[in-house]
Every structure is written in structure tokens, then in C-alpha cells.
Amino acid sequence: MKAKRMTILLGLLVMAGMVLSACGQEVVTVTVIEGGEVIVVTATPTVYDPVTLNLNLGTEPPTVDPALSTDTTSVDLVANLFMGLTRFDPVTGAVIPWLAETWEVSDDGTIYTFHLRTDIPWVQYNTGTGEVDLVTVDGATRYVNAYDVEYGTKRTIDPVTASDYSYVLYIIKNAQAVNSGEEGFTLDDIGVTALDATTVQFELESPAGFFPAIAGMWIANPTPEWVITAAGENWIEPGTMATNGPLVMTEWVHGSEMTLIVNPHWPGAGDIQIERYELLMIQEASTAFALYENNELDSTGVPLPEMDRVKADPVLSAEYVNYADVCTYYYGFTNNKPPMDDVRVRKAFSMSVDKVSLVENVLKGGQIPAGHFAPPGIFGTPAIGSVGLDYDPTAAAALLQEYLDEMGITIEDFNAMDVTLMHNTSEGHAMIAAAIQQMWLENLGVEVRVENQEWGVYLTTIQNDTPLADMPHVWRLGWCADYPDENNWVHEVFNADAGANRLRRGCVDEVCAEVVTSRFDDLTAQAGVEADPATRIELYFEAEQILSEIEAAYIPIYFYAGNSVAKPWLTRDFPLLGGNNFFEWEIDWDAKTAATR
Amino acid sequence: MTRYIIRRILGFIPVMFAVAIFTFVLVRVIPGGPFDFVGDRALPPSIVANIEAKYHLDWPVHIQFISYLLGDDVVELLTGGEYEMTAGGSRGLIRGDLGPSLFYRSQSVNDIIKGSFPISLQLGILALAIGIGIGIPAGIIAALRQNSWVDYTATFVAVLGVSIPSMVIGPVFIWLFAIRLGWLPVATWGAKPPFILGFIPRNLGWEFWSKAIMPSVALGTGLSAYIARLTRASLLQVLREDYIRTARSKGLHERVVIIVHALKNSLIPVVTIMGPLFAAIVTGTFIVEQIFGINGMGKHFVMSVGNRDYQILMGVTLLYTLLLVGANLIVDLTYAWLDPRIRFD
Numbered sequence: 001m002k003a004k005r006m007t008i009l010l011g012l013l014v015m016a017g018m019v020l021s022a023c024g025q026e027v028v029t030v031t032v033i034e035g036g037e038v039i040v041v042t043a044t045p046t047v048y049d050p051v052t053l054n055l056n057l058g059t060e061p062p063t064v065d066p067a068l069s070t071d072t073t074s075v076d077l078v079a080n081l082f083m084g085l086t087r088f089d090p091v092t093g094a095v096i097p098w099l100a101e102t103w104e105v106s107d108d109g110t111i112y113t114f115h116l117r118t119d120i121p122w123v124q125y126n127t128g129t130g131e132v133d134l135v136t137v138d139g140a141t142r143y144v145n146a147y148d149v150e151y152g153t154k155r156t157i158d159p160v161t162a163s164d165y166s167y168v169l170y171i172i173k174n175a176q177a178v179n180s181g182e183e184g185f186t187l188d189d190i191g192v193t194a195l196d197a198t199t200v201q202f203e204l205e206s207p208a209g210f211f212p213a214i215a216g217m218w219i220a221n222p223t224p225e226w227v228i229t230a231a232g233e234n235w236i237e238p239g240t241m242a243t244n245g246p247l248v249m250t251e252w253v254h255g256s257e258m259t260l261i262v263n264p265h266w267p268g269a270g271d272i273q274i275e276r277y278e279l280l281m282i283q284e285a286s287t288a289f290a291l292y293e294n295n296e297l298d299s300t301g302v303p304l305p306e307m308d309r310v311k312a313d314p315v316l317s318a319e320y321v322n323y324a325d326v327c328t329y330y331y332g333f334t335n336n337k338p339p340m341d342d343v344r345v346r347k348a349f350s351m352s353v354d355k356v357s358l359v360e361n362v363l364k365g366g367q368i369p370a371g372h373f374a375p376p377g378i379f380g381t382p383a384i385g386s387v388g389l390d391y392d393p394t395a396a397a398a399l400l401q402e403y404l405d406e407m408g409i410t411i412e413d414f415n416a417m418d419v420t421l422m423h424n425t426s427e428g429h430a431m432i433a434a435a436i437q438q439m440w441l442e443n444l445g446v447e448v449r450v451e452n453q454e455w456g457v458y459l460t461t462i463q464n465d466t467p468l469a470d471m472p473h474v475w476r477l478g479w480c481a482d483y484p485d486e487n488n489w490v491h492e493v494f495n496a497d498a499g500a501n502r503l504r505r506g507c508v509d510e511v512c513a514e515v516v517t518s519r520f521d522d523l524t525a526q527a528g529v530e531a532d533p534a535t536r537i538e539l540y541f542e543a544e545q546i547l548s549e550i551e552a553a554y555i556p557i558y559f560y561a562g563n564s565v566a567k568p569w570l571t572r573d574f575p576l577l578g579g580n581n582f583f584e585w586e587i588d589w590d591a592k593t594a595a596t597r
Numbered sequence: 598m599t600r601y602i603i604r605r606i607l608g609f610i611p612v613m614f615a616v617a618i619f620t621f622v623l624v625r626v627i628p629g630g631p632f633d634f635v636g637d638r639a640l641p642p643s644i645v646a647n648i649e650a651k652y653h654l655d656w657p658v659h660i661q662f663i664s665y666l667l668g669d670d671v672v673e674l675l676t677g678g679e680y681e682m683t684a685g686g687s688r689g690l691i692r693g694d695l696g697p698s699l700f701y702r703s704q705s706v707n708d709i710i711k712g713s714f715p716i717s718l719q720l721g722i723l724a725l726a727i728g729i730g731i732g733i734p735a736g737i738i739a740a741l742r743q744n745s746w747v748d749y750t751a752t753f754v755a756v757l758g759v760s761i762p763s764m765v766i767g768p769v770f771i772w773l774f775a776i777r778l779g780w781l782p783v784a785t786w787g788a789k790p791p792f793i794l795g796f797i798p799r800n801l802g803w804e805f806w807s808k809a810i811m812p813s814v815a816l817g818t819g820l821s822a823y824i825a826r827l828t829r830a831s832l833l834q835v836l837r838e839d840y841i842r843t844a845r846s847k848g849l850h851e852r853v854v855i856i857v858h859a860l861k862n863s864l865i866p867v868v869t870i871m872g873p874l875f876a877a878i879v880t881g882t883f884i885v886e887q888i889f890g891i892n893g894m895g896k897h898f899v900m901s902v903g904n905r906d907y908q909i910l911m912g913v914t915l916l917y918t919l920l921l922v923g924a925n926l927i928v929d930l931t932y933a934w935l936d937p938r939i940r941f942d
């Protein structure tokens with residue numbers, strides 16, 4: 001009796017602790033529902049068992065709106081849900097037909113005309129029936145046409161859309177003027193026109209040999225005007241959105257999971273082997289890896305701490321894949337901040353970094369030591385090993401000594417200048433910085449201070465209008481391809497006049513309000529408008545050479561590599577230029593069901 | 598009593614206002630805005646201007662704050678149309694609109710909270726139930742058998758529970774129960790929206806419980822250890838009070854002395870910490886949710902800062918504040934019941 005009263009008392013206390021204006025009653029309801037199974041909804045068991053891929057996206061995609069996508073997760077999904085005019089060959093990286101069957105360029109290189117396929121229908125997932133419906137207009141199937149491409153491109157450029165990536169389309173005539181809201185320009189002035197239902201024409205500001213790659217980017221995808229007009233910002237929800245790609249989204253539980261299925265109306269649907277794609281959004285890499293080990297994922301990335309175990313384990317090592325990633329890790333010099341304003345100092349710092357040792361002993365992930373900026377796969381990149389300063393500590397020390405002698409200072413005086421290396425806060429960057437700091441100390445006797453800042457703060461710090469006193473002497477950054485052309489690399493990143501120029505090359509004043517260009521800048525500008533591919537390659541080769549060898553304006557450190565594991569029943573690729581074309585993967589379903597059930 | 602409650606609830610308003618204004622200003626003080634960069638790339642100023650115009654970040658800060666509180670249409674009215682409401686503009690906190698997310702471009706903060714808060718609430722309630730269910734009895738037993746082996750064992754376990762962080766327990770659980778033994782799924786949460794009454798899972802079968810056990814226990818053990826220590830200390834102190842000696846000398850049965858006279862009083866400190874604890878636990882715990890891949894609200898507290906998503910940070914902070922002041926009010930009301938000397942009239 002008394003024991004029972006005590007239980008009741010404790011029970012009440014438990015409640016008292018939890019009771020809250022908002023949910024006090026609801027807690028009671030939990031118990032009620034636990035007791036009676038009335039409200040339990042059980043999924044109807046499906047007789048048919050679709051071939052299913054289980055994968056982790058690693059994050060909630062911020063959007064799948066082609067005009068607004070900027071991150072790799074969103075872009076991957078857009079590539080599976082929508083078709084662009086062109087795409088990249090997964091193996092060679094060449095631009096190949098996709099929505100456009102053919103295209104031609106005018107003699108002066110400024111007008112591109114694309115001819116579209118006529119058999120790609122718009123489809124919409126019906127959340128009521130669970131079917132993929134064809135979009136129809138007056139009873140007729142609505143096929144993707146050139147007007148959809150014109151609308152999609154103009155929508156990205158429209159300042160009201162506020163697209164982050166719209167600047168990539170600035171190569172299109174008047175796009176920049178319209179996007180920046182210049183007086184007297186309207187959307188009609190943008191150089192993209194649907195000549196008829198199957199032909200779309202782009203007029204460019206200047207010749208650009210890389211334009212077919214840009215035309216295939218997500219930001220220029222055709223989008224369904226009628227859906228966007230009706231639904232507004234939220235048009236990208238399953239059931240609402242109309243898409244035209246190989247896959248269709250059926251469910252999106254924000255922050256948790258997403259489900260895609262094959263688009264049965266897509267002309268190539270018969271060749272798509274995986275019928276259902278269950279995508280999770282787990283951020284913690286070690287948790288995703290545990291899911292993989294438990295056969296709950298078919299492929300995932302290998303977290304750095306698991307690397308040694310994966311390579312040693314007989315099963316995991318057979319499932320392990322190391323692949324190149326089109327990104328470059330580099331250390332930039334602030335070229336107008338003493339002592340980094342002297343080329344001998346920059347060369348000494350660059351030549352005393354042992355990249356091979358760094359990759360083998362610190363990174364351990366199959367990265368490639370870099371001598372120049374653009375990685376393999378990018379048009380115009382020099383062959384690996386053909387450009388770049390070699391690791392030569394003796395020559396490096398001699399160069400630094402020459403500088404010290406000329407300035408009449410000792411190494412102690414040099415160290416008193418408090419040379420600073422800065423990176424954004426991350427364990428990986430800290431390890432690399434510590435290793436390089438050690439190399440500089442051993443090879444040059446230089447004491448460098450390492451600092452780190454939170455990402456957003458860091459990016460603001462290393463802008464090229466930060467007062468020179470607040471700039472670190474050396475800073476790290478990475479760069480990944482938007483489109484696979486050197487223009488996107490040496491020109492857009494390093495050109496003193498037209499690029500981001502965080503290296504502060506050619507600055508007249510401290511904060512680079514005014515710059516003078518030099519041979520490198522002229523080369524990259526010229527190569528961008530040059531039509532002949534062979535000439536472009538030569539121009540970019542010289543530009544790469546000047547920047548890393550002659551000016552030693554930065555230290556290219558390594559080209560990224562990806563490290564993944566994939567179950568033996570999954571056949572997947574790692575496209576040269578990145579991305580994930582889920583619809584091209586295949587699963588040995590018998591093997592998977594045998595292993596997982 | 599009713600007057601007291603009304604007075605307290607009215608008192609929430611200045612608290613919420615103060616928190617709102619502090620958060621609003623502080624997030625904007627951090628260098629770097631939400632749209633300055635895409636990856637490593639600094640966006641051209643014209644593009645930043647387009648995006649800032651869309652989210653009204655180009656307005657003066659005080660106008661932005663008024664818009665956040667009262668809505669864009671009120672701002673338009675107050676300024677005589679100088680600042681206009683545009684499509685997708687905020688209707689203001691006062692009407693329950695927390696605005697659009699700046700990072701998840703197609704979602705509103707309300708959607709994000711609606712999707713993630715119920716899951717954190719479910720996990721939090723389960724963890725608290727474990728924490729209280731184990732902690733209070735363990736604390737009582739330890740206090741009643743002070744300096745016996747029972748006490749030492751309970752205290753040892755409690756110290757262990759407090760000192761081993763969930764970031765250690767979590768992966769150990771996954772390794773042991775999911776990968777080695779194969780009893781439980783590795784991660785994720787077994788319920789998804791829509792929820793009954795906004796937070797109760799529709800399916801409370803094995804699918805739910807198998808996934809809920811590990812994170813709830815990982816989170817609950819630390820709580821139970823904390824609660825047990827507090828209960829023990831408090832009960833020991835109460836047992837030395839004069840009125841307990843009086844009760845015993847009256848010849849009352851030991852059980853009556855403990856349960857009716859000692860225990861009720863000794864729970865005051867436990868209930869006191871329960872308010873803030875509740876608010877903190879049900880709004881999401883970043884580490885446990887990350888380890889178990891749970892789509893809770895914890896990550897939004899952490900990631901919205903890195904993403905400079907001013908709106909999400911404001912939203913989750915205000916929700917946390919509301920829960921905290923609410924829970925504290927309930928705690929205060931519970932005092933009156935636990936200790937008859939406390940009155941609110």
C-alpha cells in the first residue's frame with residue numbers, strides 16, 4: 001500500500017518536472033497512445049521489392065532549385081532531377097550532348113546555337129496515387145522546349161531571384177547589366193533567345209570556347225515557369241515540382257531523408273537499373289561509416305581516423321576506392337606585404353615544402369602533390385610534374401640567405417617580422433599547417449606563427465581589401481571547379497585585374513584599389529577569348545609557369561582526392577569532374593538482399 | 598494564484614524582447630555575413646546586393662528589427678512605404694512568423710522548427726524519463742543507506758555517469774549493440790513528420806523504439822547520475838532537520854517519516870534544476886543528435902552560427918527562451934505543492 005503511494009508520488013514528481021504550459025497535457029497523451037494502438041499506422045507491405053540504393057548525402061541540401069544551387073549536394077541532386085543542355089563525359093570530362101543534341105558557334109565565337117531533343121517530357125510526382133504523371137497542356141504531353149531553357153536562364157539572371165551563382169552567366173550578353181540592376185536594362189535584353197521550340201541561341205559578351213560547358217550548368221537548366229509562378233519559392237517540393245531528368249523525387253523529409261525513383265517517362269528509363277534511391281542526411285562521417293559497416297549504406301566516404309583500419313582490413317580494403325577530385329589546396333602569399341614582397345623569400349618558402357612527405361605522412365589519402373593550380377581534367381592544365389618548383393631545401397636556404405644579405409639583416413631579424421600563417425579552424429588544416437611550419441623551421445630556420453579563425457571570419461580577413469596590417473603573410477585556401485576550364489582557375493582566381501586577386505599581385509596601393517597587370521594577367525585574359533584550343537593550352541601553360549615558378553606568388557600544395565568505400569554489389573563511378581549520377585549506377589540485387597537479410 | 602500566473606506570463610514579454618534584441622544585434626556583430634561567400638569564393642558585390650535586398654538585409658538594422666518583431670507590412674505602414682513588403686516577406690514574430698531561413702533557401706524557420714523540434718522533444722522526454730526514473734530512486738536509496746555499500750556503489754556509478762560524456766558512450770553503444778551484436782540499428786530516428794499533436798510519433802512500434810533506445814540512454818545516463826547525486830545530497834540534509842527528529846520522536850513509522858515528511862521537501866532542489874534542464878534537453882543536444890544521425894534541433898543552434906543564418910539562430914534562441922521561462926514558472930508553482938510554507942498570494 002505504502003509502496004504504491006510512493007510510486008504514485010514519484011510518478012507525479014516526474015510529471016511535475018516535465019509538465020509545461022505547451023506540452024504538459026501532451027505528455028499524458030503519450031501514455032494513452034502507448035496503451036491503445038488505435039492511431040498506429042503500419043506501412044502496407046509491398047509485394048514488389050524494388051532495387052534500392054541506400055546512400056548518405058551527408059547534409060540537408062539547402063535547395064534543389066537549379067537557379068539557387070551552389071553546393072555539391074544540391075548540384076548532384078539537380079543533375080539527377082533535371083537535364084542541362086550539355087553534360088560532362090564521366091570518364092573523359094569532355095562536354096557531350098544531353099538535352100541539346102547538337103550545337104554550333106558563329107565564326108566570331110560569340111553566338112552559340114543549341115538544338116534540343118524533342119522527346120523529354122515534364123513530369124510531376126503524384127503524392128496521392130504514388131505515380132509519376134506526365135505534365136499535359138490541353139491533353140497533349142508537355143515536352144521540354146527552348147522556351148523553358150530561355151526562362152530558366154533568365155530566371156537565374158533576374159536580380160529578384162537573387163541567385164548566388166548568376167555571375168557564372170555574366171559571359172552572356174547583358175547578363176551582368178541586368179543582374180546588377182543597371183538602368184535601362186530588362187530581362188528582354190539578356191542574350192538568350194528561343195528561336196523556336198527546339199532551338200535556343202546564346203549571344204555572348206566576348207568569345208568563350210568554354211561556353212558549351214557553362215550552358216550545361218544547373219543555373220542554365222530549363223525550369224517549369226508555370227509551376228514556379230504558381231508555387232513561388234516552395235516549388236521544389238515533391239508533388240509540386242515538375243522535373244525532366246532521369247529521376248523523380250517522391251519524398252523529402254527536410255534534414256532527415258529523401259527518396260527518389262526512376263522517371264518512367266524519361267526516354268532512357270529502360271536502361272536505369274536502380275529503381276529506388278533512399279538518401280539520408282547524416283552529417284557525422286563516423287556514423288555514416290558505421291551504417292555502411294552494418295550494410296545500411298551501399299557506399300560512403302572514409303573518415304580520416306578510419307583510414308588506416310580500412311587499408312589494413314582484408315574486406316574493407318577490397319571495397320576501398322581512391323579517386324581524384326577536381327580541387328586544389330594551396331597556400332597564398334600576400335604578395336605586397338614584406339617580406340613576402342620579395343620573390344626570393346616566396347621561392348624559399350615554396351621550395352622548402354616537402355609535398356610528397358606531406359601527402360604520404362600527414363594526409364595519407366592518396367592526394368597528388370601539386371606544382372601548379374588546375375588539377376588534371378581541367379581544360380588547359382599542364383601535365384603533372386611539367387610545371388612547378390621542386391622541393392630543394394638547399395637552394396631555398398640559399399635564396400633566403402641572399403635576401404637576408406641584401407637587406408643586411410640576420411635570420412633573427414627576419415623572425416622578428418613575425419611571419420604569420422593563417423588557416424580556417426579545422427583539425428585537418430591545423431595538421432598540415434603544423435607540418436609545413438616545421439619544414440620551414442628545419443629547412444630555413446624561419447619561425448612562422450600559425451593562427452586560425454572561424455570560416456566566415458577567416459574569409460573576410462583574407463579579402464583583398466583588408467588593411468595590410470591585418471593580413472596574414474601566408475594563408476590557405478582551396479579551389480574546386482565550377483566548370484572544367486583554366487579560365488575558371490588561373491583567370492578567375494588569380495588575375496590581378498579580373499580575378500579575385502587575394503594574392504594582391506600588382507597592387508598599386510595597399511588594398512589593391514588599383515592594380516597594374518603583368519604578363520601573367522595578359523596571358524589569362526587573352527586565353528579566355530582565344531578560339532583555338534591549342535593556342536589556349538599554350539597560353540595557360542605559360543601562365544601557370546609564371547605564377548608558380550617565376551613569381552612564386554603562391555604555393556600549390558596538393559590536388560584533392562576522394563576516399564570512399566563501396567559494397568561489392570554496387571557498381572558506381574567517380575566521374576573525372578566530380579558529381580554523382582545515381583541513375584547510372586547498378587546494384588546486384590540478389591547479392592545485396594542475400595547480405596542484408 | 599491565477600493573478601500570480603498572469604503576472605508571471607506578462608513578465609515573459611520583456612524577457613523575450615531583451616533576448617530578441619541581444620541576439621539580433623550579436624549575430625550581426627560577428628564578422629562575415631550570410632551571403633558574402635559561396636564556398637571559398639567571395640561573391641561579386643552586385644550579387645550580394647541582390648540577395649540582401651531579397652531578405653531585406655539592406656534595410657537599417659532598427660528597421661530590420663521592427664520588421665522581425667512586427668512584420669514587413671507594419672514597417673511599410675510605419676515608414677510610409679519607404680521600405681516595402683515583398684513576396685515572401687516576414688509577417689513578424691508577433692504573428693508567429695520567424696521569417697525565411699537564409700541558408701536553406703526554400704524553407705522558413707517555422708518549417709525547420711516544425712520538422713526538427715518534435716524529434717528533439719521526443720528524444721528529450723525519453724532521456725529525462727530515464728534520468729528521473731533512475732536518478733531519483735537511486736539517490737533516495739543511496740541517502741537512506743548512507744555509507745553502506747549500496748551508497749558507495751550508487752555514488753560510484755553516478756560519478757562515472759557524470760564523467761563519461763555522451764560523445765564517448767554514443768559510439769561505444771553503436772559499436773557494441775549495432776555492429777558487434779546486431780541488436781539495434783546504427784543510427785537515425787524512427788519517426789518522421791507529420792506528428793500527432795505536433796510531436797507524438799504516429800508509429801510507436803519496434804521501428805521507433807529500436808532506434809530510440811541508444812540515443813535516449815546515452816543522453817539519459819548522464820542526467821540520471823546528476824539527478825541521483827542531487828537527490829542524495831538534498832535528502833541527507835533534510836533527514837538531519839529538526840522536524841524529522843520530531844516526527845520520529847512522535848513515533849511515526851519510518852516510512853511515513855521518509856516519504857511524507859522528508860522526501861517531498863528534499864525534492865525542491867531537484868525540481869529547481871528540472872526547469873532549465875528540461876528546456877535545455879528538449880531543444881536538442883548537438884552531440885547525441887550528431888552521433889546518432891538524428892534530425893533534431895541541436896544542430897541548428899550550432900550550425901546557424903557558422904552559416905550566419907540570422908533567422909534560424911533567432912528562432913531557436915527565442916524558442917529556447919520561451920521554454921526556459923515557461924519551465925521555470927512551472928517549477929515555481931510546484932514549490933507551493935512541495936513545501937506548504939510557500940504561497941503565491
